[in-house]
Amino acid sequence: MRQAPILSEQIQRFRPDDPIETAATPPASWYTTQSFLELETDSVFQNQWLFVGRRDQLQKPGDYFSGTFLRRPYVVVLDDTGELRAFYNVCSHHGTCVATGEGTAEHFVCPYHGWTYDRQGALTKAPLAGAMQSLKERNLDLTPIRVCQWGPFIGLHFGTPSDSPDTLLAPLIKAFATDPFENIQFVRRVTYQVECNWKVFVNNFLDGGYHVAHVHPELTGQLEMASYRSTLGEQWSMQSCPATSHPESDASSDSAVRVSGHADYAWIYPNFMINRYGPWLDTNAVFPISPRRCLVVFDYFHEGPPETGFLERSLAASDQVQQEDIEICHRVQAGLNSGAFHQGVYAPGFEAPMFHFHRLLHADFQA
Ligand code: FES
Structure with missing residues (x-):
């Protein structure tokens, strides 16, 4: 796609072939300008399921x-x-x-x-x-x-698909610990308007667990963060982590049941996430509204009907995690808007899924 000179220069500031250890993140303009949202409308969202x-x-x-x-x-x-x-x-x-x-x-x-x-x-x-x-x-x-x-x-x-999601995403389904869709039923939709570019919210999901200890201290205790792993697919990635094994006396507590056994956090390019943990599956669909605002739709599914008290306590715990993420995304966007931040760097041990996302965007901008 032929770009205006300034847009083209801002695209080229991101260098997808640099190693992650020395690569710079995309410039702030990717997250703040109408011209990038227009570009994404035509070159990213037009070409994906x-x-x-x-x-x-x-x-x-x-x-x-x-x-x-x-x-x-x-x-x-x-x-x-x-x-x-x-x-x-x-x-x-x-x-x-x-x-x-x-x-x-x-x-x-x-x-x-x-x-x-x-x-x-x-x-x-x-x-x-x-x-x-x-x-x-x-x-x-x-x-x-x-x-x-x-x-x-x-x-x-909205364009011409290369194939069906059944085919394109078959490797992702295999990357889950178990069939993610087996026995689940929809229980609740929760929607958040977030004052950040849609990619800020996605980036937060794709930092390989780097932010968890700082932003979600309660969640940290439920996951074996030392065993956190990321897998990169063609147009998806998967972050996986075993849940903490609880002493027998705590094994039936809400938090132990809510995140029991194993957690899989899948992302599908460009804007859809599937989280599978304990008896839960939730999806996060991130819809751009403007360069600095997005809508995130959470759909919660459960293996069979959840007991009412457990449902409400689980959703309250999840809401706390979302509020923590939203607050940090607002703060990131404020920095991106400031004019004082140009390009950042990656934490190589964690942020390969985020770098992967940015490389896919860059490839679509160039196509
Ligand atoms: S009937 Fe639809 S615009 Fe006139």
């Missing part, structure tokens, strides 16, 4: 949910035969967004002039537009978006 929802949100024909990923409004629906479909949520008449929120629809009626689309996206009614020649000559149906189910998740691809 993006996990925007869960299959359990759609149970019967007509069930749908809608949203906007950066500037792209979409609606995902089960059609008349129960097949999963997705469309740009954009009316063919003057571009109005047709669907809102989520629910069940017999058809989608544009609120502006009443053009009506069925669950297959076909235009079925255009009130008082009988003489309009384009009704006969042009395809005025909703524009389809590629959609798939992967495990319990629904993915959209």
